[in-house]
Amino acid sequence: DWGYTDDNGPSTWAEKYPLAAGARQSPVDIDTSKATSDNSLVDREIDWSYPSNCSYRIVNTGYGWRVDTYGDDTALSGGPLSEVYKLEQFHCHWGATNDEGSEHTVDGKSYAAELHLVHWNSEKYSSFKEAASQPDGLAVLGVFMEIGNADNAELEKIISLIPKIIHKGQDSQASFDLDFGSLLPESKHYWTYLGSLTTPPCNECVIWTVFKEPITISERQLEVFRSLKSVGEEDAIEPEEGKLVKNYRPPLPLGNRVLRECGP
Numbered sequence: 001d002w003g004y005t006d007d008n009g010p011s012t013w014a015e016k017y018p019l020a021a022g023a024r025q026s027p028v029d030i031d032t033s034k035a036t037s038d039n040s041l042v043d044r045e046i047d048w049s050y051p052s053n054c055s056y057r058i059v060n061t062g063y064g065w066r067v068d069t070y071g072d073d074t075a076l077s078g079g080p081l082s083e084v085y086k087l088e089q090f091h092c093h094w095g096a097t098n099d100e101g102s103e104h105t106v107d108g109k110s111y112a113a114e115l116h117l118v119h120w121n122s123e124k125y126s127s128f129k130e131a132a133s134q135p136d137g138l139a140v141l142g143v144f145m146e147i148g149n150a151d152n153a154e155l156e157k158i159i160s161l162i163p164k165i166i167h168k169g170q171d172s173q174a175s176f177d178l179d180f181g182s183l184l185p186e187s188k189h190y191w192t193y194l195g196s197l198t199t200p201p202c203n204e205c206v207i208w209t210v211f212k213e214p215i216t217i218s219e220r221q222l223e224v225f226r227s228l229k230s231v232g233e234e235d236a237i238e239p240e241e242g243k244l245v246k247n248y249r250p251p252l253p254l255g256n257r258v259l260r261e262c263g264p
């Protein structure tokens with residue numbers, strides 16, 4: 001199966017997942033000199049509403065952790081979006097050391113990690129699965145994460161559950177509330193472009209919005225991410241083996257896609 005090691009990592013994905021070799025792939029390096037500030041975005045501030053009392057389920061996918069939200073009363077609209085999108089799940093990508101880990105880069109700079117909030121176009125399509133096969137089906141918010149001294153309090157609620165899902169396939173139902181909104185930076189300055197899922201099958205179905213301002217996470221919190229395992233409990237391997245120390249795809253060419261910028 002695909003993964004992030006030398007023998008099943010991003011450079012091998014196109015062998016089994018042909019879309020990975022497409023012309024609208026993600027992530028990309030955000031070359032700020034190529035970004036055009038687009039007036040059509042100015043008066044359409046990106047807007048989200050996530051109720052703060054959300055219960056959720058966290059699962060070890062084998063590729064990282066993923067929080068499945070029950071996106072009933074969530075909504076993302078405005079900015080590059082023509083319809084209202086619902087939050088389906090969020091997850092994160094990170095690296096083995098703090099000088100790598102994000103998927104998008106900014107003028108070649110990597111951040112230590114990148115949070116993805118995955119939404120689907122529930123106005124036009126009847127399910128997430130259907131939306132993931134459409135060019136405007138998904139809207140993903142990308143938030144860079146850099147190392148700071150303080151723990152990220154909201155992320156701590158997720159991190160406290162990771163010891164329960166160390167092995168692939170394990171999940172945990174969370175009881176306390178999560179305020180998704182607090183996982184987003186203060187500034188709404190963002191770049192946007194048309195791209196894809198950054199993991200197989202790499203469907204070209206994502207309207208990407210990447211915020212310029214990073215949020216912070218502590219080194220300890222990031223170490224907890226790296227303690228996740230990519231193998232199931234039944235795979236009897238050495239304790240240090242199978243650790244998910246990195247799960248990011250390096251950038252693909254922007255090609256002739258437009259990169260738009262908006263925000264203060």
Ligand SMILES: NS(=O)(=O)c1ccc(B(O)O)cc1
Nearest residue numbers: 116118140196197198199200
């Ligand atoms: N990494 S990502 O946000 O592009 C993403 C989102 C969803 C899925 B998926 O539902 O398989 C895969 C990748």
Ligand SMILES: [Zn+2]
Nearest residue numbers: 091093116198
């Ligand atoms: Zn992702």
